[in-house]
Amino acid sequence: MNAILEHYTPPSSKISERICEMCTENASKYRCPRCEMATCSLPCTVKHKEIHGCSGQRNRAAFISRVSFDDASLSSDIAFLEDAARRTVLAKDRLRSVDPLVHKGVLVEEANRRQVDLRLLAEWFPKRKENRSYYRGRNMFWTIRWIIHLEEDQKPLELLIHGAKDQRTIGDIFQGLSVDRTLNVVQKEQLEGLLAGKKADAFSFTLLLDPAHRHQTGLTVALSASLTLRGCLARKLIVEYPTVSVRSNAPVPQTKPDFDIVLQDRTTRDDEDSRSAKCSQ
Structure with a gap:
């Protein structure tokens, strides 16, 4: 019994310090409430969130x-x-605020206040379903269909953004299309x-009006790149959302003919004509 007691070591009252699991150098001071990873400092805590994708918040439903x-x-x-x-209460209020009938009424009212004759279709029309225009904070945010003409041998790029x-210029909106998240890799x-190395004034913009309303002044309206979208749509009849066509203002390259043009001096041509006349005699 005494021999056993000689080799017995009582447990220490102090908990052994745990090493930081990120830097593995310093003693840990913090423990993540969610994954319980031990860290020693704020940089290590931030690093552990970035690497492991941890939110750092305790799972309240665990x-x-x-x-x-x-x-x-x-x-x-x-x-x-x-x-x-x-x-739950906030979600119900949000659903109530975006009621289709109320949303359509506000949209038409604000468009008319901007001198835009906005016509909305019935709910089952595809164009009505595509339209996500809305009004918020005294500004209108429009859905625009862009028809962008690329090279002559390429099909026009058609985008619904x-x-x-409406306070931004049409040129500024166009130049920002390349960063839109809805574009795929090819479109981007x-x-x-x-757009590489070009400004907005290097393109010509045309508003395409709905063919069903030909009583308007023509079916196309040329737009200035420096004009705001609100100014572009003023005094126009728009069905659901506007459609804008874009073309580059680059000059059309002149093609070289397949044959060579040889210029002769007038005296040389006269001598040849006289010699041919003598030979015929």
Whole structure:
């Protein structure tokens, strides 16, 4: 018995320090509430969030056993339920505010206030479903269909872009299309190649009016790149959303003829004519 006690070492009262799991150099001071990773400083904490994609917030819906459940867990659950109830009320209010009938009325009213004769179609029309124009903060954000003419042997690029603010110029809106998130890789490359090193005044913009309303002054209206979208649409009849055609102002290259043109001196031609006349005699 005494021999056993001689080799027995009582447990230490101090908890051994844990090393930071990111730098593996310093002693840890913090523990992530979500993944429980030990870190020593703010840079290591931020780095662990970036590498592991951790939010750093405790999973409030995680299971807690009855043994581990305490007053802090109860307070956290109550706060979680209150937050869920508050978010539910906000979601219902948001759905009520975007009611289709109310949304259409506000859109037409604000368009008319800007001298735009906006006509909205019935809900089952494809163009009505495509239109995501809206009014917010005293500004209208339009859906625009762009028909961009590329090279002569290429098919025009047709894009439906949403959220064009009516206070921006038409040229500024066009130059910002290449960063739109809805574009695929091919469309983005085509736009970047077209816009490379060019300003807005290097393109001509034309507003295409709806063919069903030919009582308007023509079917196309030339637009200035420095004119705001609001000014472009003023005193126009727009069905759902505007359509803008874009062409480059680059000069058309002149093709070289397949044959060579030889210029002769007049005296040389006269001598040849006289010699041919003598030979015929």
